[in-house]
Amino acid sequence: MAPTVLATLHNYAWSSCSREQFHDKSKRWWCLHERSHDEGLELGGAKEISNYVFTMDEQCRTEFGEGFSVCKSVKVRSACSRLWCAHRAMPHVCRSKRAPPLEGTPCGHNKWCVDRVCEPMPGHAIKTETDKQTEVIERESKMIEKERESEKPEWSDWSAWSDCSADCGYGLRTRIRRCRYKGIISESACEGAGFQVRTCWAGVVCAATRDVRADICLRQHARFIPYLHPNETQHCEVWCVDYGGGGPSNFGALPDGTPCSYNRPYDVCFQGTCVQGNCNSSDPICNWCPDGYCNNNTHVYTRQLGNGWTRMTMIPHDAHQLSVHIATPIPLNIAMREKKRDKQILDLMKHSKRYDIDSKQDKYLKYDPNVPQNLQIIEVDNHVIDIKEGARWEGEVVASGTLLRWTRTDTDVFISSESRLQTDLMIMAFPEHPVVSGEVVTVEVSVNYSTPASRTRPLEYRWSTERGPCSASCGGGVRVVRPRCLREHKCAPISFEACNTHSCEFTWAGGEWEECSATCGDEGVQERQLFCVPLNVSTSSRRELIKNSVSPALCTSSKPSKHQPCNRIPCPVYWRELPWTQCSTTCGRGISRRPLVCPAADARACGARPRERHRRCRVRGCGARAPPAACAPADTTQYCELFQRDQLARHCQVPPFRKYCCNACRLLDRAHSRGHG
Structure with a gap:
């Protein structure tokens, strides 16, 4: 390890005293005098290397303490020439004791430090020039192969699905993936789609459902109503048609998240394309008849026609699978009207097409080119072949938030709808030709539709029970529960249940404060209602307070106040103008003013005083x-x-x-007065 003395003295020598003590004590270090039986490894002039290897980081911690490691901000030719260390709190401040690391310290892959030089370990000789060239060629070939592979476009992994775009009802989820080509992101190099979308259920039913198509058409023109294109590929486009009929008009794509059609609310539009989905079991809009439990409503009416519009029937909202049949002896014109303010009468004849009725007897009769092809040949009671004109009118129209289909012949009218009606719908009719005075024309109206049932599961029947009195009025008691059944049947055994588990101690609980009696001033007061309730019951809502309230006589504590002051703030006051004063002169011209007064006791409460108004006046007489x-x-x-x-x-x-011509003007005045006199 780097000697500490060497950090201070670069060149040093042993003193005579130290040399004598070292030789004297080294004689007792017997391990130094024993010769190893291991012949060792000849390193080509290198010194012997320690069997235990200390890394450079460990040597830094030994020299400078915990938190130190090899400094990486100092660039040196050889890591074995000098040991540089730095603390992790200050990695850019390097320290050294001007000594090399230990002999044998790893300094690279299959390399270690020997005499301040980083040399290859035994068995890992230095590569010759030929070996280096071969290695370079192999490395270049691998890079070329890797570049060729990178030239092939590849898709990245799909991202996670996004959150549902809708807060209620059905919405959309999306996810993307990127195409990488030659190291960059490409939009067209890869085959396939880089974007996916699917429908999702928000988990909550929308409180109020509006027809998006109807709202958009109404913004375009007050007479426009939605039109559902017969081509399904155009269902996610806004089509509108006039109340009075005519061709539809296109106004672009529907907003994302709009249902594609009225029959399938779980199919959602996205960028003008319909994304198909599935009905969620908890959605009452599409799953309106769960387990088959719904109400089937059938009504039959008889109506007498007049010369004007006659009301046939009123279909309530929430009606599903609507079917209306009107049997009539004369041709009728049918109209509808939503039960909304400012809704016009929608004449179905203006939104229909005529189709000729094909007669099944035509193939048995001889073709006559003089007879129009829309004439139906029928056989009457006297077996005389009669020729009668026959035609069928069909059409579709959007009303009450649903698509209504209808068919009309001379004797029948059929109206049907598959989805739910959002508003009440009135169906009206009037004769195509005026009714003769005194003639009574009667039609029969048959209506059938389904509505969701109030219950979603079959009724369950069980024996009634009789509960006895509770053993305690408070604090927890027990009472007997006896089932009641017929004599021939075996009754369930008697059971016991807890009762009156509330505390026997009662306290006052206040309800919510009512609105303040004044918005400002000194007289604002709030009131609240007080309830006497047990201590261990919940009083978070008014319903719980009323449910758990007992007689006020049971509350022995002091009754809290039912009133409290509120809004005790000064009311805003402003300068007020008084009536105009009298003219400042008794005759001739003068000035009248309108004084200002502050209603508050302190005029500063009214703010800055505005400018007082003045006007000229003149008193005659x-x-x-x-x-x-x-x-x-x-x-x-x-x-x-x-x-x-x-x-x-x-x-x-x-x-x-x-003033300058006083006498001349005086003479002129006298002459003028004499002339008038």
Whole structure:
């Protein structure tokens, strides 16, 4: 190990005293005088190496203490020339005692320190130049092979699935993988998809379901309603159609997470494409009839038609698997209306197509080109072949958050829907041709639909039981439970159950404070209701307080207050304007003002005082004017007489001019008064 003395004295020699003591004591070190039976290993001039190897880190800890290891911030040609150490708290501060590491300290792969030089260990000779060239060639060939392998595009592993994108109902999960090609990420080098998406169930049913398609169409125009394209590949696009009919219009892709259709709410749209999913067993929207327990509703009505719209039936919301049949003796026009404010009547004839009815007897009759192909040949009671026009009208329309399909002939109307209705739906009809006055036309309406049952499992029947009185009124008691059954049946044995387990000590518990009686001022008060309850019961909600409350006489402790002050803060006050004051003069022109007053006792509570408003005023009915002042014997200037009469009349209205030409203006006034007199 590096000697400590050598760290201070670079060159030293033994003193005579030390040399004598060393030789004297070394005679008693018998192990130094014995010759080893092991011939050892000749190292080609190297010194003998210790059998136990101390690493450089261990030598640093021995020299400088715990926490020290080989310093890696100092670059040296040979690690065996000098031992440099550094503490882990200050890895950039290196220390050394200017001594090499121990002989035989490992300094590399199959190398150790010998005479401050890092040499190969025995059996690991230095490679010749040919060996080095061979090694370089092998290394280059491996690198070329590795580069060729890296030129092949490879996919990375799939990432973990993301969280569900929806807070309620059905949403989407996604995951990605990257394509690596020539050391970089490529978007097109690899074959296959780098992105996957699947549906997920958020675990919670949405409280209020809205039709996303209807909301988008309504934002486009007030008369637009949703339209479900017959091509399934376009179900994730926004299609809208006018109430009054016409062709549909496209407004782009639906938002991600929107159901692809009305019949399968678990299929979700993503970037204009439908991602198919599965119905979750806990979803009441698609699993609305679990285990087959649901209510089947069938109603039959008879309606008399008038000349206007006649209400056929009202379908309630939450109705599933709707089927309506209207048997009519005359052709009808059918309309629907959602039970919502400002919803218009939707005439189904404006959203339908006509199809000719194929007669089964056509193949037995001779083809006549003069007869239109939409005429149906039928046989009447007197066995006379009659020709009657036959056609079928079919269509689809979105209403009440579901897709309704309907078919109409001259004698029947069929309306059906597979998904749930979100709102009540009214079905109306009126005759295609006016009804003759006095004629009664009756139609029969058959309605069938299913609704979820209030229970999700079959009823369970068991014998009734009779419970006896409790053995204690509080603190825990026991009572007998006797089953009651018929004489012919074997009853269950008598059992016991605990009762009145609440404490026998009672205390007051206060309910929630009500709203404050005032928002500010000095009179705000809150009230609450007090309950006497046992000590060991839960009182976290009002329902539990009412359930566990007992007679107030059982609470012996002092009753807490039912009232407390609240909102005792100064009310905000502002400057108020008083009515306009009277005119400042009793006659003629003056000024009227509107004084400001602060309602608070301290005017500083009203804030900065605003500017007071003023306005001009004039009081009529003043007395006679004072006589004008007397003029000087002569005017100040001689030019007053040079003005013409009309010019002088105008200039005399100006006070400075009248002052200089007082006599001329006075004569003009007298002449004017005589002329009017």
